[in-house]
Amino acid sequence: MPPTDTAPATPEESSENVPAGTARGAPDVPPQRTDAPGIRFEKVVKRFGRNVVLRELDFEVAPGERVTLIGPSGSGKTTILRLLMTLEKVDGGVIWIGDRPLSHMRRGDRLVPANEKHLHEMRKQVGMVFQQFNLFPNMNVLRNLTEAPMRVLGLSKDEAVERARRLLDMVGLADKIDAHPSQLSGGQQQRVAIARALAMEPKVLLLDEVTSALDPELVVGVQDLLRDIARGSDLTMLCVTHEMGFARDISDRVLMFDQGQIVEEGPPERIFEEPAEQRTRDFLQAVLAS
Amino acid sequence: MSDVLEAYPQLLRGAWITVQLTVYGSALALALALAFGLAGTSRHVALRALNRVYVEFFRGTATLVLMYWLFYALPLVGFRFTPMAAAVLSLGLNVGAYGAEVVRGALNAVPKAQYEAAIALNFRPWQRLVRVTLPQAVALMLPPFGNLIIELMKGTALVSLITIGDLTFRAQQIRASTGETTATFLVILVMYFVIAQLLQLAVRYAERRVDRMLGRRPVRRDALPRTADASGAGAVKG
Numbered sequence: 001m002p003p004t005d006t007a008p009a010t011p012e013e014s015s016e017n018v019p020a021g022t023a024r025g026a027p028d029v030p031p032q033r034t035d036a037p038g039i040r041f042e043k044v045v046k047r048f049g050r051n052v053v054l055r056e057l058d059f060e061v062a063p064g065e066r067v068t069l070i071g072p073s074g075s076g077k078t079t080i081l082r083l084l085m086t087l088e089k090v091d092g093g094v095i096w097i098g099d100r101p102l103s104h105m106r107r108g109d110r111l112v113p114a115n116e117k118h119l120h121e122m123r124k125q126v127g128m129v130f131q132q133f134n135l136f137p138n139m140n141v142l143r144n145l146t147e148a149p150m151r152v153l154g155l156s157k158d159e160a161v162e163r164a165r166r167l168l169d170m171v172g173l174a175d176k177i178d179a180h181p182s183q184l185s186g187g188q189q190q191r192v193a194i195a196r197a198l199a200m201e202p203k204v205l206l207l208d209e210v211t212s213a214l215d216p217e218l219v220v221g222v223q224d225l226l227r228d229i230a231r232g233s234d235l236t237m238l239c240v241t242h243e244m245g246f247a248r249d250i251s252d253r254v255l256m257f258d259q260g261q262i263v264e265e266g267p268p269e270r271i272f273e274e275p276a277e278q279r280t281r282d283f284l285q286a287v288l289a290s
Numbered sequence: 291m292s293d294v295l296e297a298y299p300q301l302l303r304g305a306w307i308t309v310q311l312t313v314y315g316s317a318l319a320l321a322l323a324l325a326f327g328l329a330g331t332s333r334h335v336a337l338r339a340l341n342r343v344y345v346e347f348f349r350g351t352a353t354l355v356l357m358y359w360l361f362y363a364l365p366l367v368g369f370r371f372t373p374m375a376a377a378v379l380s381l382g383l384n385v386g387a388y389g390a391e392v393v394r395g396a397l398n399a400v401p402k403a404q405y406e407a408a409i410a411l412n413f414r415p416w417q418r419l420v421r422v423t424l425p426q427a428v429a430l431m432l433p434p435f436g437n438l439i440i441e442l443m444k445g446t447a448l449v450s451l452i453t454i455g456d457l458t459f460r461a462q463q464i465r466a467s468t469g470e471t472t473a474t475f476l477v478i479l480v481m482y483f484v485i486a487q488l489l490q491l492a493v494r495y496a497e498r499r500v501d502r503m504l505g506r507r508p509v510r511r512d513a514l515p516r517t518a519d520a521s522g523a524g525a526v527k528g
Binding site: 085086087116120123124126127128130132134135136137138140147148151152179180181182183196197200 | 403404406407408409410411412413414415417421422425426429503504505506
């Protein structure tokens with residue numbers, strides 16, 4: 001459980017030199033560079049109708065930390081990512097990214113629900129890759145990658161195209177620059193989607209079951225790519241996956257969820273090899289059996 | 291028949307009026323359909339209410355009665371329209387109401403995930419619409435829009451009743467002067483049909499453009515099964 005004395009308002013820019021990850025006692029190996037923000041959920045409640053998905057959830061992710069959320073479906077993992085991407089609104093509590101509230105904004109000394117302007121400001125730090133890729137079918141691969149950098153970040157066309165080429169090169173799809181999404185395989189589409197998210201240079205990357213919709217033979221390519229990205233960058237990453245091998249490779253810490261609560265958390269080796277909780281053991285058994 | 295065909299300058303003048311009415315009426319209908327269709331998908335309840343009022347009122351009133359109102363009744367309370375303006379307004383308002391439902395339905399049919407991807411890339415609300423959802427919705431709108439434009443074109447025949455010299459109006463004149471009822475109506479039947487086919491071609495062209503934008507291969511006519519044999523084989527496969 002996150003210590004409550006690490007106040008949400010770590011006021012000034014503490015990110016420069018303090019490896020806040022160690023200060024908050026999270027990962028064993030603190031990330032070297034920490035200009036990525038941390039994340040904090042503070043008594044977050046989320047309901048869909050009468051169904052309470054998150055019940056006063058508290059947890060924290062250190063700057064640059066890679067955290068994987070596991071747990072049975074309906075346990076609220078994807079909801080956490082969707083809240084961070086502002087695709088859902090909280091029904092209670094506050095979400096913090098760095099020292100700024102995401103779901104709320106400051107008005108005087110009070111926190112009021114965020115307006116679109118605040119959300120726009122906060123979203124600059126966050127990128128998301130979806131289970132179903134969600135590339136824009138009305139644009140070719142290049143435009144999928146350049147449209148937002150040009151229209152949102154204000155990059156010139158040349159800058160945006162150059163960035164797109166570099167990222168397509170990285171994901172191994174430089175030759176597909178003029179293709180339409182419908183002409184690509186699922187694995188290729190997902191790699192383009194990853195490049196598209198990175199083109200906005202987020203500091204926090206959310207991965208929502210990014211290989212679940214892929215044919216088995218395409219899974220490895222996408223996972224390898226994400227492993228490389230995790231190694232080569234200082235992004236804070238939150239990952240929801242059912243691929244336990246991938247979770248082990250990519251994460252500093254694993255959180256096991258059930259019914260909107262954290263059942264157990266720890267480094268991947270411990271969670272996967274000696275889970276302390278019965279529910280974790282049951283879940284891992286079910287996943288590995290499938 | 292030859293008497294009717296000799297009157298071709300009159301028929302062409304009438305056809306030109308019909309085409310003009312179709313173009314202006316469609317332009318107005320399209321603008322109204324977009325505006326009120328968008329209102330129908332708004333988060334704001336007032337805009338959605340506006341959409342309902344417009345759609346239900348103008349879909350539920352006869353175009354001809356609307357035309358009579360604009361041309362005969364409103365001048366009595368001080369609003370005067372030229373016949374052309376009255377015709378274009380009533381056609382546009384009526385077809386625009388149907389079109390608004392098409393636009394609303396098409397926008398709602400674009401997968402929500404597309405909208406969410408646009409949020410994830412931090413597009414502004416307006417950009418989400420213009421860059422992402424609307425272009426995809428257009429692909430769904432085109433076939434029903436094609437129907438509506440042809441409906442509107444056929445609806446222009448009503449304007450002969452408010453003194454506009456369209457194709458039907460000219461036909462009535464020719465019929466009166468030549469006494470050739472069958473021949474006259476046969477000729478304008480064909481002329482309306484030809485205009486409809488031209489409109490259909492234009493819509494097809496637009497559909498192909500949109501298909502290319504979406505990266506779909508346009509279905510080539512000669513790629514379709516023609517013979518009973520080929521369609522039979524297709525049926526077995528399906």
